[in-house]
Amino acid sequence: MNFKIPDFIELRDYQHQAIDNWLANEKQGLLEMATGTGKTITALALAQELFKEKNRLNIVIVTPFNQLSSQWMKECRNFGLKPIKAYEQSKVWSPQLDESIRAFKKGYTDLVVTVTTNATFSMDTFQSKVNKMGEDTLIIVDEAHYFGAENLNKSLPGIFRYRLGLTATPTRWMDEGGTNQLIKYFGNKVVYSFSLKEAIDRGFLTRYYYYPHLVHLNEEESEQYIELTNKIKKLYYRSKEDSEAKESMEKLALKRARIIYSAENKISVLINLLKESGIHKHSLFYCGDGYYKKQRQVDAVRELLSNDFNVIANRFTSRESNQERSELLSSFESGKTEALVAIKCLDEGIDVPATKYAYLIASSGNPKEFVQRRGRVLRKHPDKKFATIHDFIVIPPDIQDVTSGEDDYYNMVRSQLKKEFLRFKEFSGLAINGPEAENVVWELKREFNLMDI
Template identity: 45%
Template structure:
């Protein structure tokens, strides 16, 4: 097998060379914190090829990525560097014998290069760990893509101690509400984050597109307000009983509190008024002019009490496809890789005007042709919205700038005028997390979030007023 090496046609960007050097200067262990869309994969392969060169063109390279479609993308990039990797996912009978044989050849010196790409799930399995445990760790390199995932307890325990060269990649390396997981990653990649290349710098240097950010304040319906207030009071009582906090639902140790937070988050994510707001914005944009548009949907149901409910995904599809006559398609985990490639190609060429997705466009799926995005459901977890923004801002020959419409749900008016200090304080914390997302998006945008922009539809709701209502003008 040929040695891993940089292709002749590739001209590394200046910051990519600096990233590789920073990692090398840190004894070949560390995390690269680079904005989504700035070429982390290529940067890591440049580091791997440099290491191979220092080891007389000898290297065993293991890459672990969170999803199967990312494994396939890594294979394409690795092929450019002259490697023919084993893809270790799905049925182990498809790859075990090949991997075991190549490990034997590599350890005996018959083979100079070994490359395997796998998913985080397979990587953490006892079977895979047993196989790579046979490798000479001194001449082995591990690259963990979207390394923040690997901080989860069931994954981080599988990080092999015998492998010397370790490189983690992420635009969001810190695990939200999980200091223990973050510290575990920092410890394993001995020097923590060794290089950073942020979004503002990438935009300034032309590696990501400039963008307009337009938040839209969404009010809950009366029925939703009643349910929201009931859930909030239950959450407050449970928090007091278990000494919990208003952090991310996934991080809650108390199962009852976790389920209450999930239920309220789903209510907010699927707020009924988002659909008519989307309809107005699409019409104002101009249906015939709509193109290269992503819609991020929630995974909850919409519909008032007594009415037939349906998934928000289906409601958006019905609105855009049937009512407005747009050429759209859902993009979910139900499509296989071949179907996904077809949809992305039709989106790129303009055959499809829009894709409607839930979460599967958050990490690793490249859609650089995207010019407009409507985010109907978003988490307060920075990882999700930072990843989404990076997907949208990838450069494209036909894109001058991007437009991001963000639907921000305001707590019920009753809360803002409530005499219940505990309830107001609880909701203030929630609004603060929402506004932190707004501030993050707005900080690098061309416009002020409350400004009117010629040619781009905006709404009447004011972010400043929402801040004022909750004494958060400093956010």
């Protein structure tokens, strides 16, 4: 294998700096780089630099999804590598990997590259092969924040000397312990950070407009939200010492979150928005995993686009095969498919640079999710001067009747708005029309004492 940086790639200054910092930290560390700033290229250039120094290297690349692993396979080939595709058909890759490990250990080859997924990597069959690999191994974990989770974290091998984690957001939402475990494994340090603001300011990512749209819960949803919140409050103190109470509380919290994700009025607001502004090619619609009138929200939105607006729209979810997803991305890039309606499959690193419009119907409060979703629409593309993001912000009904800061309902509403406004702050702060977007929520922020957000 002729492992080298391809001629058509010229590393940027920040990529060189990231590599230097990682090498200086005993060849371990996390790179916190905004989506679209070239984490994959940086990682492979880093691996090439390490191989040049050591003349012998086993590389294991781990990603969350098959689609993302396929992208890594493609980039590896651009670097002159012949990676083992260690996901999907185990009957094919398992003996191939066994033979490569034996050849590496006996010195018959100096370079082995394996690309796999989180699910395959954590399986006993793959872990048994990991145990046969020596310390001269570089593990590259893309979207590394997943490995803060206990079940994945314990699969990370202590024997590997060289460790690289890639992520746009290393901090795990509401999981300080998991975050600490993650950072500890990768050399106790985020060795380099390149923020979204820097990437936009320096022209590596597209500038964008941000339009928030207020969506009221209907009366039935509001009643369910209040009921669930009261149940959660009753379980809160017990949950600190009672595992069953904690589990019950988490289930109720998930159920409550789904009310926000699937708020029925989102569809009405979406219809009015599309009637007013029109529907454009290269539009991406992010849905929640809930339902709209007994139909999955993702299916309801796709049918709405197809039937009411005559748009060629396709679903992009875990139900589609890898082959179908690849075809959908190609069709979307060419403009034949005008819109993709997704749940979570487009969150992590999958390249859709042609995207010009994003509709965030899902209302995620998880920073990892909404930062990744914004990243999908900000990648540079020859046909894109700027991007447009529409965000659906959920608020309870009858806001004008909520006036007392001592009232339980007031505090409940304030807590919900705070979650939504944290996302608003993140998005509006870097938007071209940030001050204009602020006008949409200013009155609510003043009314509920959230002016600091």
